[in-house]
Amino acid sequence: GPRHNLAKMLCKLARWDEAATHFAILTDTAGNDVDILMNCARAQVKSKKYNDAISTYKKALEVHPSADAVQTELAEAFLKKGDIRRAEETYTTVLARTPAYAPALINLSVTRDIQGRMDEALDLLKEATRKNPNNATAHTHLALALLAREQLTEGWAEYIWRFRQTDTSTLHDRFDVPFWEGEPLKNRRLLIWTEQGPGDEILICSMVPDVIRRGAKCSIVCTGRLTTLLKRSFPNVDIIPREHVVAGKVKIPRVDFQA
Incomplete structure (x- = not known):
């Protein structure tokens, strides 16, 4: 009723x-x-x-x-x-x-x-x-x-x-690409996303320069309120608001691996 x-x-x-x-x-x-x-x-x-x-x-x-x-x-x-x-x-x-x-x-x-x-x-x-x-x-x-x-x-x-888990809120099933398991990254594009919110995102981003030094191009999915900060920190990296991914409002660039 x-x-x-x-x-x-x-x-x-x-x-x-x-x-x-x-x-x-x-x-x-x-x-x-x-x-x-x-x-x-x-x-x-x-x-x-x-x-x-x-x-x-x-x-x-x-x-x-x-x-x-x-x-x-x-x-x-x-x-x-x-x-x-x-x-x-x-x-x-x-x-x-x-x-x-x-x-x-x-x-x-x-x-x-x-x-x-x-x-x-x-x-x-x-x-x-x-x-x-x-x-x-x-x-x-x-x-x-x-x-x-x-x-x-x-x-x-x-x-x-x-x-x-049926109630998981991760993005693991959003991208039909393999997970990176240490393969060479030169001239490859890596899509990076995290699970635990802004703190997790900031921690993971401390490793992005190492990935770039290996010759990779990067796209990072992050919480919307961090996009401006990350764009300033990584001007040559695609920064994608997580909310846009969840809502299907953005087209993810072609990538070779996710991590």
Whole structure:
């Protein structure tokens, strides 16, 4: 109905308080609709109304007592509230019922990490990837855990999986050209883009002179507000605002590699 559509639109606008209010009204009239209850609880979590979210998740569990997704999100609400014991108990309940359930394994690993139980956290992520070999989120979490422990070879190998996450915001699938893996760059054009925002872009740009010295021509995709700075710093480099790439407003020049 109209209120449901309005609530979903408010979520897209990140107006979580208002969305939660409208979803809460909907739950009064559709109390057995798990989707509405879940959306309401998620909006409440986003607006940091953790007690309300916990109550809403519990209502959803009354409808579906053995729903792994509902119980895992309930545990996450406990964790965000700071109730680590209840979060741990809830994740453990899910895994006793469904031992391979990746979201619970991943989030229990986060809980162990918060508790300072790093080895157990890593073991849980290895278990998650072993039981769910195609789960990109599990592999990405494992990569970050390995990199944090300076296990760089294993960590970087796992980190490739971040590109396969459905919610990734990288540009990896925008350009149909191979990644540069150390090939000679003389008279080649390299398209450079980053993942972590302006700080990452500035760090990577410190390496651009080295690439140019190897004889490469460069194009750099960067956050819009850095374009003027980078154009002044690299007058012979094509500087392309990331926002234009995402919106399809710019034609990328022919390149040989991306990096």
